[in-house]
Amino acid sequence: MLSIRSWPETILHIDGDAFFASVAQAVNPKLKGKPVVTGHERGIATAISYEAKKYGITRGMRFFEIRKLCPECAFIESDYELYALFSHRMFEILRQFSFEIEEYSIDEGFMGLKGLRRPLNMTYEEMGKKIKDTVESNLGITVSIGISLTKSLAKIASNFRKPSGLTVIDGRSIETFLKQVPAKDIWGIGEQTSSYLKKLNVHTAYQFVMLSEDFVHKNLSKPYFEIWQELRGKKVFELSLEKKTVYQSISKTQTFHPPTNDKDILRARLFYHVEEAFTKARNFHYRVGKLHIFLKTQNFDYHSIEIKLPSMTSYPLLIRKQIEEGFADIYHKGTLYRTTGCTITDLEQNTTIQQTLFQDAKLEEKMKKIYPFIDAKKVDFGTSLFDKEAMEEKKVKIKPSIPFFDLSVIQT
């Protein structure tokens, strides 16, 4: 038996229902009430409207399968700027109630409600209803809301009734509620762990929280102990109120359709990813210590290499040679690759005093002058080291990538 007060803490979780598809319906009345799937540009389903879910369409399903299941289904291209706009509006509405808000993802957020009952003169349930109604009437999409004592409980609650659900779980209702929740629906417990739990005869969230602390420590790792505590009403996960500006890593990847074994294309793509990753790093004032580049084969094998940069830098031009060599290492002639990608890690926020140990400190200085123009897209680096015509012949559109032009261009 858990004995917990009704509201030691109060966290609200809000979740847009089939968010991308709902936004598409909100801006195009012709799509209202009709099956809609987004992700057309990639040929696979990204978001599926509730009307389309009825036909058995699931995430990742491909175009022709969707057509088979539901010929009248509207299959539309993603519009991330539009989604971001709706997301922004949703969080603006939340801010009318409280500033204690975590923007967890584009369509999900957490909110601290503790202490608002008196000033707003409402119960938590009334607050949830008010927020839900305001978002739905203003944006023309539906959202599901869960309110409980911790993030983990609020998250399960919002997922409990969908779409357009409102579920409130106070401290005294936790046990009854968790009996209705399969262990696999717990936030943070995925396929591996839920099948492991099954072997331990744990099938529901209730059975999970009834395990002894000792048992959880002995049989599961730290994240699961934290979830265990959260579901027992003890707050472990704090809201993170800051906008995301801190990164442990930045990555860029892209999958080809169809897969390719063309060395030039793969290399060009990889360099482009590196440029993009570093551009993002510069936007957040990071210098980079390590670069990981990889090629993924058709059987999902990774050919990868880690490149330790000679010194922290934000300018990939300076490590072009290392990338070139790294690529030569991981590329196997004749192998078909489906994906290229890179991840940069060992990120360090720039300080005002920039000490660089780079052998060529002057070059680094030049980069500092050149790259702002590149980032502002004021310079057109249309030429690549590769033969443009050959590229066109291959009917592959590759954006020009900065590392391909000659370093001598920027000699001042």
Added chain:
DNA sequence: TCTGGGGTCCTAGGACCC
């Protein structure tokens, strides 16, 4: 479920040091 793209955190095990 024959499979996008972008992230986070944790653990085990090896290398190295005292």
Added chain:
DNA sequence: TCTGGGGTCCTAGGACCC
């Protein structure tokens, strides 16, 4: 030459999330 115990750092890989 053999022996013991403990700490730290790094890397690879797993699991999970939207």
